[in-house]
Amino acid sequence: MTSTRAMSNNPQLNKNGQLQHLLTTEGLPASILLNILDTAEPFVGVTERDVKKVPLLRGKSIFNLFFEPSTRTRTTFEIAAKRLSADVINLNIAVSSQSKGETLLDTVNNLSAMHADMFVVRHAQSGAAHLIAQHVRPEIHVINAGDGRHAHPTQALLDMFTIRRCKRDFHNLRVAIVGDILHSRVARSQIHALTTLGVPEVRVIAPKTLLPAKVERLGVHVYHDMAKGLKDVDVLMMLRLQNERMLSARLPSTEEYFKYYGLTPEKLALAKPDAIVLHPGPMNRGVEIDSVVADGKQSVILPQVTFGIAVRMAVMSILAGS
Amino acid sequence: MQLPEAEDLLAVLTAQIRQGISSDTAVVGIHTGGVWLAERLHRGLQLALPLGALDVSFYRDDFGQIGLHPQIRPSDIPFKVEGSHIILVDDVLYTGRTIRAAINELFDYGRPASIRLAALIDRGGRELPIAAQYIGATLEVPPAKMLALEKKADGKLGLSLYDKHQGNE
Numbered sequence: 001m002t003s004t005r006a007m008s009n010n011p012q013l014n015k016n017g018q019l020q021h022l023l024t025t026e027g028l029p030a031s032i033l034l035n036i037l038d039t040a041e042p043f044v045g046v047t048e049r050d051v052k053k054v055p056l057l058r059g060k061s062i063f064n065l066f067f068e069p070s071t072r073t074r075t076t077f078e079i080a081a082k083r084l085s086a087d088v089i090n091l092n093i094a095v096s097s098q099s100k101g102e103t104l105l106d107t108v109n110n111l112s113a114m115h116a117d118m119f120v121v122r123h124a125q126s127g128a129a130h131l132i133a134q135h136v137r138p139e140i141h142v143i144n145a146g147d148g149r150h151a152h153p154t155q156a157l158l159d160m161f162t163i164r165r166c167k168r169d170f171h172n173l174r175v176a177i178v179g180d181i182l183h184s185r186v187a188r189s190q191i192h193a194l195t196t197l198g199v200p201e202v203r204v205i206a207p208k209t210l211l212p213a214k215v216e217r218l219g220v221h222v223y224h225d226m227a228k229g230l231k232d233v234d235v236l237m238m239l240r241l242q243n244e245r246m247l248s249a250r251l252p253s254t255e256e257y258f259k260y261y262g263l264t265p266e267k268l269a270l271a272k273p274d275a276i277v278l279h280p281g282p283m284n285r286g287v288e289i290d291s292v293v294a295d296g297k298q299s300v301i302l303p304q305v306t307f308g309i310a311v312r313m314a315v316m317s318i319l320a321g322s
Numbered sequence: 323m324q325l326p327e328a329e330d331l332l333a334v335l336t337a338q339i340r341q342g343i344s345s346d347t348a349v350v351g352i353h354t355g356g357v358w359l360a361e362r363l364h365r366g367l368q369l370a371l372p373l374g375a376l377d378v379s380f381y382r383d384d385f386g387q388i389g390l391h392p393q394i395r396p397s398d399i400p401f402k403v404e405g406s407h408i409i410l411v412d413d414v415l416y417t418g419r420t421i422r423a424a425i426n427e428l429f430d431y432g433r434p435a436s437i438r439l440a441a442l443i444d445r446g447g448r449e450l451p452i453a454a455q456y457i458g459a460t461l462e463v464p465p466a467k468m469l470a471l472e473k474k475a476d477g478k479l480g481l482s483l484y485d486k487h488q489g490n491e
Binding site for chain 2: 041318
């Protein structure tokens, strides 16, 4: 458990130790992560009703600031906000004011002057959401929806929610994260969340060229070989091969990658028989995952999308109420 | 302060409600005390429709002041609300704000034919125009006190009085 002093230095927490911004899963105490997961449970029920809406954030304005293209994440944040009765404004800034030369903080100042209550930020630069959180007035909340290679906390939280729903407890699990760890903000957020929630064994499986230096320091076991890494695993968290982030040729070809690291039924059979398969989407079928696995019985990829809305509703309500 | 026996009041409440039920009557308890009462009423009245439970946290009017309540339980309405006759059950009726929230939530499941309210204790102090059709007892409770239903180890229900910012009296 994090000490009180460390908590007061955490830019995500207010002086009462409540969540003020959600920027990263790193450094958040287990109690805060579990509170988000617990709060998401009743929201799953809300999203299954005829009227999929509660009046909690009525009158609040939530700005989706997407400086980087994204359809799925932006849409799930938009649905989550609307199901909380908030007003949502989507700004695709990659094609608007930034191209006219406005700075990030000028954009935020302008939107704050329009009485924004919350910003959901996606940016190609690591630290963009932190910068905005440090800059805004204390009554404004910031959610990081993915910054560079750094963090994607709501994705990690919906993954934790999905794992807990399927496996009930974190304390006896062996979890493997497979693929492009180097470029993946999802993997970093997953590793911090898994270790904080008490998963005793987190493995990363990737070729050497797709692993960050000294990744072991995050408390993970490193494997380069699927046959060894997947043995007796309870949860497989696949990552998307990030073609658009590959600055240099780190792989001979996607076919070669699929041969060694693509999740086929044969490789999945090495894990425990009741192992579940997660993927943050969008999937590259035939690159990191075989269609037979993606659409198979052990896949929980579509439930992840459904739970993602409930988890984002929980995060927004907790922030707005702090 | 002498508190009445919750089990006696429950018997009074059950007898009152028995007069007004039909095959399409459903009971819905409000977490947590109301759900314990609704379970007992549901069993005692042998109702055909399954028991419902509401956690009104997403409908409360104090979210702007105090934020989200911790430990929210999922609401569960396992029958068709449209056209049903609902008896809403809570342990202590006070300001009426919880009941307002519960009625709003029920309407997000459908349009009930009717909603009636049953409370074990009416302690007065209403801040909204809300009244209960079935009441176990009325009780004068000072504003600084909190009256709450508890479930004992043997499963029996009991009432306790608290100071609002302290522990059990």
